[in-house]
Amino acid sequence: TQTATPAAGDAAPAANVRYLSQPLVKEIYTADPSAHVFNGRIYVYPSHDIDAGIPDDDLGNQYAMRDYRVLSMDRIGGPVTIHDVALDVKDVPWASKQMWAPDAAYKNGTYFLYFPVKDKQGIFRIGVATSKSPTGPFKADPQPMQGTYSMDPAVFTDADGTSYLYVGGIWGGQLQNWATGTYNKDAGVTDLKQDDKPALMPRIARLDAGMKQIAEPLKEVQILDEQGKPVLGGDHDRRFFEASWVFKRGNTYYFTYSTGDTHKIAYATGTSPYGPFTYRGVVLNPVQGWTNHHSIVQVGDQWHLFYHDTQLSGKNHLRNVKTAPLTFNADGTIQTVEPLLK
Numbered sequence: 313t314q315t316a317t318p319a320a321g322d323a324a325p326a327a328n329v330r331y332l333s334q335p336l337v338k339e340i341y342t343a344d345p346s347a348h349v350f351n352g353r354i355y356v357y358p359s360h361d362i363d364a365g366i367p368d369d370d371l372g373n374q375y376a377m378r379d380y381r382v383l384s385m386d387r388i389g390g391p392v393t394i395h396d397v398a399l400d401v402k403d404v405p406w407a408s409k410q411m412w413a414p415d416a417a418y419k420n421g422t423y424f425l426y427f428p429v430k431d432k433q434g435i436f437r438i439g440v441a442t443s444k445s446p447t448g449p450f451k452a453d454p455q456p457m458q459g460t461y462s463m464d465p466a467v468f469t470d471a472d473g474t475s476y477l478y479v480g481g482i483w484g485g486q487l488q489n490w491a492t493g494t495y496n497k498d499a500g501v502t503d504l505k506q507d508d509k510p511a512l513m514p515r516i517a518r519l520d521a522g523m524k525q526i527a528e529p530l531k532e533v534q535i536l537d538e539q540g541k542p543v544l545g546g547d548h549d550r551r552f553f554e555a556s557w558v559f560k561r562g563n564t565y566y567f568t569y570s571t572g573d574t575h576k577i578a579y580a581t582g583t584s585p586y587g588p589f590t591y592r593g594v595v596l597n598p599v600q601g602w603t604n605h606h607s608i609v610q611v612g613d614q615w616h617l618f619y620h621d622t623q624l625s626g627k628n629h630l631r632n633v634k635t636a637p638l639t640f641n642a643d644g645t646i647q648t649v650e651p652l653l654k
């Protein structure tokens with residue numbers, strides 16, 4: 313376990329420009345931060361980036377991560393603890409490589425880590441692992457969650473205690489291979505290549521009471537334009553690419569996601585966890601580095617965005633997690649965060 317001292321300028325999360333530019337930790341590379349508040353402490357479940365010596369490609373093979381490490385802090389801007397390995401790919405019996413963006417949840421004394429990793433056939437599945445501690449170590453189930461595919465799991469728990477799993481990502485995330493519901497190895501490596509048809513949409517399923525399996529088959533979450541029509545495949549500024557994250561504010565459900573090759577975090581709103589969600593705008597403009605991946609969490613009265621960029625390394629596959637305050641307008645729209653590149 314290591315504890316990082318916040319850099320000068322990290323103290324005040326308000327409208328502090330330097331605060332926005334500081335990685336949460338500099339000792340290891342971290343990305344895809346899924347932030348939660350458990351028992352009053354902030355826990356961040358990121359990818360743990362490493363340099364595996366693999367050149368960049370459109371399938372993301374350079375993201376060859378092998379384990380997860382949890383970050384935690386008492387307050388935004390406070391010292392960040394880097395916890396020991398929470399889960400190693402060698403301890404997941406069905407997995408082969410690429411431990412990508414994880415998420416976590418808590419229920420009845422157990423913490424659940426949801427993670428995407430390729431199986432021995434090279435197909436992304438979602439795994440689940442449990443621990444009595446929010447920082448692990450987590451023990452993985454011997455099989456992936458039945459009926460899951462693609463990557464970037466995100467779990468949202470509604471006020472009634474029901475939890476939902478969101479998954480999906482195109483290109484290296486393989487969602488295009490599942491367009492018909494079964495795996496098609498010949499589907500290509502990007503998307504459906506039908507620019508004037510509805511885009512590939514993220515998937516949702518309710519979790520069962522045990523939180524380790526989906527209680528229904530994965531189904532599409534619709535992201536609609538202002539006319540109520542599905543966002544089209546050619547609409548790269550608005551179509552879903554990866555990095556689902558759902559939260560609720562008042563009676564509104566916010567579905568937030570990355571637009572991938574246009575590098576934005578976008579958001580859409582609806583009145584049910586299942587959607588449909590109507591596109592509303594941009595949460596976070598492009599950051600330094602190709603990927604953009606985030607989470608949004610309320611701490612006390614303040615909402616916070618967690619995200620990453622490549623400030624420390626200048627390399628797409630070696631990212632660092634950051635945080636910034638998030639501000640809502642009176643009508644529920646979000647003020648776009650400028651990542652303030654230097």
Ligand code: FUB
Pocket residue numbers: 343344359372375412413463464554555603604605
């Ligand atoms: O970190 C690997 C992948 O890069 C994630 O799963 C994607 O969301 C992108 O950030």
